[in-house]
Amino acid sequence: MHLTPKIARRKLSDEVFDRLYELIESGQYRPGDMLPSERELMDTYGVGRPAIREAMQSLDRIGLVEINHGQRPRVLQPTAMGLISQIDLTARHMLASSPQALEQLKEARTFFELGMVDKAARQATSENVARLRELVGEQRRHLNKDAAAFVQADMAFHTAIAAMTRNPIFTATSQAMLGWLARFHAGILHWEGNEETTLMEHERIIDRIEAGESDQAVTEMKKHLERARALYTTNN
Structure with a gap:
């Protein structure tokens, strides 16, 4: 009998990333808007600080948000150069x-x-x-x-x-x-x-x-x- 591979368990940060990405893509957060604080996101999604930070770093790497120390992440306007x-x-x-x-x-x-x-x-x-x-x-x-x-x-x-x-x-x-x-x-x-x-x-x-x-x-x-x-x- 042919068995399919096991379903991989996703990291919590990947789940957080997907949800934040959907909020940005749908326009609920527009360029220039500030995302919720780490504490607010932790409470909303029921996850720890590491998952939130890793998700934010992923969003930062692809040019969707800007992270500055001491401030909430800001949504960026996508550009051709960033892409x-x-x-x-x-x-x-x-x-x-x-x-x-x-x-x-x-x-x-x-x-x-x-x-x-x-x-x-x-x-x-x-x-x-x-x-x-x-x-x-x-x-x-x-x-x-x-x-x-x-x-x-x-x-x-x-x-x-x-x-x-x-x-x-x-x-x-x-x-x-x-x-x-x-x-x-x-x-x-x-x-x-x-x-x-x-x-x-x-x-x-x-x-x-x-x-x-x-x-x-x-x-x-x-x-x-x-x-x-x-x-x-x-x-x-």
Whole structure:
């Protein structure tokens, strides 16, 4: 006779977590609201302080509440950045241990960036373009002086294009992808002459965005990413 596995007994903190999560998800506690005190929750659910604290820590880890010493937990407004940050450590571990995953990330980044620059070119403002040129100017000031600052300005350039889509999920995803990739290429990005090539490519992309030529902006971005793609390595 086939026997099914035993039903596992759930931790009290998991039960508390589920109930608090349901209250937040249903809107009974909205962003900015304070949750009940530990003592109130202990009395309400009939559990001890450790179960309440463990449940609160779980809610804090996933970005649903903020815990400050001496205050009741406050419900947070969910954000795209908070959502992406929840997978950061897992993503970094996956990339460090799997060359295949790194290749998949590079492919995903190219697909993503081409879509973003197409949208950015269609709705760019003069302020957006000025910001991109400012970032290229910042990169140039760091040329042959501060490699780390050059990389940071490079990442800011691509994130600024993501922000031009006016979609916070695009912006958060762009920052995350760039951060993950930066761990694998910062030490080899600066081959002699490579920085100048990067600057020229960025300037061409800006020109096409400023002209509202989305197809050409995509073409320039594709050339830029295909050249840069070969620079990423699993050495960090």
